[in-house]
Amino acid sequence: MKEIEITGIDSNFQREELKHFFGFKGGYLTELWQNIVRIESLNGFESIGIGTQSVLYGDANVFASTSESNGNALMYVVTNKALQRIQGLQFESPIALLDHLIPELYQEAKQITGIEELNINFLYNALLSVDNALWLLYAAENNLRTFHDMIPAPYKNALSAQNKKIAIMFQVSYDMPIADIVQAADDGYFVFKIKTGFPGTPEEMLHKDIVRLTEIHQALKNKSSKQTPTGQVYYTMDANGRYPNKQLLQRYLDHARSIGAFDQILLYEEPFIEENNENVSDMGLLIAADESIHNEGDAYEKLALGYGAFVLKGIAKTLSMTLKIAKIAYEHSIPCICSDLTVNPTLIDWNKNIAAAVAPFPSLGMGLMETNGDMNYKNWTEMKSRHPYPNAPWANPIQGAFELDSHFYQTGGGIFEVHDYYKNLFKHK
Structure with missing residues (x-):
């Protein structure tokens, strides 16, 4: 597979309101942020990855420690920290790139949230849009057209x-x-x-x-x-x-x-x-x-x-x-x-x-x-x-x-x- 160099990053988000209080894990949600990122490569390809943020799923302690909106804002900050870290990097496999990112980014996410025992699912959720964009870029660069073809x-x-x-x-x-x-x-x-x-x-x-x-x-x-x-x-x-x-x-x-x-x-x-x-x-x-x-x-x-x-x-x-x-x-x-x-x-x-x-x-x-x-x-x-x-x-x-x-x-x-x-x-x- 090709070695892919990341030359451009960008992000955005949208707040989507729920019809009613949505209860699980002992808490309730009223909205979910849709986290969207764009990644560009040296070869002229670009991809857009989408993720739905759920702070309550990721770490109920983060959700309980602050307002619902601020919890979402913290997760979005972590997403952007990940984007900053991949800018200029080269990769052949999204899996290998994420394995490289996670250890240091997890420590950074602890600092951002103020939760020392942060559940790593919070980080995974924050990385979802980035990971999806990396897979779509990987597929485009290697001319992979189906989900089965994309799986290593x-x-x-x-x-x-x-x-x-x-x-x-x-x-x-x-x-x-x-x-x-x-x-x-x-x-x-x-x-x-x-x-x-x-x-x-x-x-x-x-x-x-x-x-x-x-x-x-x-x-x-x-x-x-x-x-x-x-x-x-x-x-x-x-x-x-x-x-x-x-x-x-x-x-x-x-x-x-x-x-x-x-x-x-x-x-x-x-x-x-x-x-x-x-x-x-x-x-x-x-x-x-x-x-x-x-x-x-x-x-x-x-x-x-x-x-x-x-x-x-x-x-x-x-x-x-x-x-x-x-x-x-x-x-x-x-x-x-x-x-x-x-x-x-x-x-x-x-x-x-x-x-x-x-x-x-x-x-x-x-x-x-x-x-x-x-x-x-x-x-x-x-x-x-x-x-x-x-x-x-x-x-x-x-x-x-x-x-x-x-x-x-x-x-x-x-x-x-x-x-x-x-x-x-x-x-x-």
Whole structure:
């Protein structure tokens, strides 16, 4: 591959308001900043990378330490520090360049946020737009036209599938009305991702989570679907690291059994605080690791602790890091799903490319990913118009799934074609 020299950098951002308070990880968001960068190369190529910032996901302590807007501003500063560091550098692989950047940039991010124990996911989130731009520049310089072509050889086997369909995990937030959940089932959605980990003490959290599961299951238990082998709808749960220990989580699962919901649970995402090192192989349920996998070492540690699935977050932790995690999952024959960050329409298809390329999820026979921007952004229709193919069949849910065709694979879901809207955010010479 070519050695690419970076000769120009620029950045911008936009604030996108949410329709309502969006609760997870014990906190609430009201807006999400869209972080956009442009990178130019010596050979005359340029690329535009887009990222959605989520400070609450990246590090809840940063989110709680300051105002929501200032937290976003701090993350944007880190993005620009990264751009300054790559100016004038040469690279052959985005992965190698990010590996070079991260150690010093992480120390700088600690100083910027004032958080010494900064969760590195904050840094990954800040680097997302930069990483995406680097991958698109890498593709342009090397005349790579599809997502599969863009994946370096060591990672191709892990992302070699071509799923024809991807089930959409319909996100159920803390406060979503039951009527909306029922309507989603009537509209064909068949996998419901229930946000657990309500704000409060561990006991208060558990009580609220149990009440919430009861009302959701009561509303959905008789709903059927032709998309699942059992004919029932399925649940996944995501606590975003809120449960302190297995004992508390087991009480939640025992309640799920008591009301007849347990057999409909596909998996439980990231239940425990990061300090928890309990083995989960005896939980009787597939436990998936998400935020707690910061690097390859963490992935191997989670495997040793009995975690049976990985949540890939290429739209939060960068594609560069995600490829490493996907490779480990492939080598150990454990399934992967792709989780959302309430991202914009363009980033949905970055995520969709990954979900389409990993092995089908067991018991579903298709890919599995979450997307929830349409239900959370106030200006979603306008945002969708900035996608290169907003009306493509593969760009819109059909009966709770994305149905992928040759056009999707040929275009990489449109990620190689940046809309003029984003180009016009930058001043051209």
